[in-house]
Amino acid sequence: MNNIEFKVVSNDCCTPSTTCGSESATQDGQLLEMKNDISELPVAIIGAGPVGLAAAAELAIRKQSFIVFESGSRVGHNIREWGHVRLFSPWQYNMDKAAQSLLHEQGWVSPSPDELPLGKDIVDKYLEPLAAHPSMNPNIMYNSKILAVSRKDTDKMKSANREKQPFVLYVETEGKTTRYEARAVIDASGTWGHSNPLVASGIWTEEERSVEEQIYYGIPELNSEHQTRYKGKRIAVVGSGHSALNTLLDLVQLKEADPSTELYWIMRKRKVEEAYGGEGNDQLEARGELGSRIHQLVSTGQIHVVTPFKIEQLIKDGHQIQIMGTMNGEESKISHIDEIIVNTGSRPDFSFLEEIRLSIDPATESTLMLAPLIDPNVHSCGTVRPHGQKELQHQEKDFYIVGMKSYGRAPTFLMATGYEQVRSIAAFLAGDLEGAANVELDLPETGVCSINNASASSGESCCSVPATQSTSCCN
Structure with missing residues (x-):
């Protein structure tokens, strides 16, 4: 699992464990021959926050190769900016099961399920140990900003043989741009740093x-x-x-x-x-x-x-x-x-996905099939039914947006929801179609949102917190 075959297709090197070349690369001291079979390429995960690392953990336990790109210098970069805030959802709703399984292998002691963590606790007690796991650590690239995602030698307009081409990610690391190929892409970059304006019309002035x-x-x-x-x-x-x-x-x-x-x-x-x-x-x-x-x-x-x-x-x-x-x-x-x-919520950034055929709802800016399930005019955090790979599909095969970003501007996201999203996707990518289809989620009733709350459409529902990714169960 540690010797992953990263298809690096540029001449510049930017990972400490990979020597780049057009035909081969070395990792952990071993020469890796690049293969042309798209199925042997890793799954690319964008973002090393809770949902991104959960996706990696879910793939790891299924023996699927992956690479995680994190723009920050450490995991949980965005959470560190609100690390002083205490969540009001206990630990039991904030940890992925596959991630816990990996951590227990290393003798990790789980926090009390009923304890309310601070944001920094999520990073220090959960994400950092998870990122250090032997199946995770070699496959996480830090200070790596995604500039663009596309299909190899295939722009957005071209349909012929599109699904047979690997994804290509343009990644900036330490001032150098390197291209990486992947068989699938999971965008878990969230919405942090893309706040909504305060003007009621939603326009930046x-x-x-x-x-x-x-x-x-x-x-x-x-x-x-x-x-x-x-x-x-x-x-x-x-x-x-x-x-x-x-x-x-x-x-x-x-x-x-x-x-x-x-x-x-x-x-x-x-x-x-x-x-x-x-x-x-x-x-x-x-x-x-x-x-x-x-x-x-x-x-x-x-x-x-x-x-x-x-x-x-x-x-x-x-x-x-x-x-x-x-x-x-x-x-x-x-x-x-x-x-x-x-504190008016956030919105997703699609700028680096301009060459991907996205299926986005025009109102919520969420994944299209997800929109009727999460519309804050109708749903609260606790009334969103379980959903997985099927609802998260885009027109672009094997491309997924997960976590807070999958909800677009809708402020009804729960961290536990994101974990079930990536579990279903990982099962699908591993060929477990039954596991991918069987989605389950146990969420607390909010006691907060009204289905007739007209103001919810403005990003002011029970869970406007996750829209700024600041606190609560709704991260």
Whole structure:
């Protein structure tokens, strides 16, 4: 399993374990003859986060060759940026079964299934040990950014013999671009770093970009640097999902230290009560408690709620910002804002997939067959039925988008859902059609989302957290 035949087709070398050449490569000191049979090529996995590494683990236990490309210097690069945030789903929903099987081989001790981990715990206690496993470590390439994916010598327009051609991935590592061939591609790159704008129409404007130094997208860690940035300021938090709730809780602590800090919570929901979720009815206790705590803070006046407010424009006013929009159909504005924190979800990046024949839903930007199953106008995290390889197919054979990115803009993703996605795909690629078709998933009821929640379509449902990949079960 460690001596994988990577079909490297450029002249530049960029992996420590591979010497590149047009006909052969060496790995672990052994000369590997390149083969022309596409079935003998590895599966390429984009992203070494929880779902990407789960895909690798699922392939590893089935003795299927793979290579993982990670743009960061270590596994879980994106999670490290919100490592200070505690998830409200316990460990039992955050680990892949195949990954656990590999880890137990190395004497790994599993965290308590009922414990609530921080983001950094997911990396330190789970992803790092998994990446170090002998069947995984040699096959993960770090600092490797995917520039483009295509079919070998076949652009998007060409159909003849298309499925018989291997995929070719253009990968930038340490300033060099190398081409790798693969028999299948699993895109687990997520949506991190591609935040939605705060304007209600979903459009990025020059006005928003012009004040970006006063805007933070995500949940800031209120360390000494950020305390200085926000302490004693008038702050607007935009969004109504769990990312926004977590942000507000942290800012309230800052307000307690400096009462001159003012907090404005801007959302599009008809009533603030819709953002509290199930509270005591949520099967995930920590998630329900989050809504209850925010409810209390709003009731005691520590947070000023502005809803339903639809942002249309930002205007720079000296060192401050005016937020212009409409409220109940009438023009309105919020003045003298010093800082804005945006928790409005994320969207997928398809820029490096321009030569792949994707099947994408025009509304959710999710995989086409998945869209009716996850539409936030209809579904919550807990009402999405199990799905796998069949629902994740694209027009491009053996190409899959998994994890948060497979949901597009829909904020109803659960980490456990991603694990079942890649288990089904790995089974299919290994020739186990029955295993691929047999998809099962045990999810907690959210106690949060209403199927009639019209605001869900704006990315403000029960699970808007995963859209920023910041916290909760919905990663």
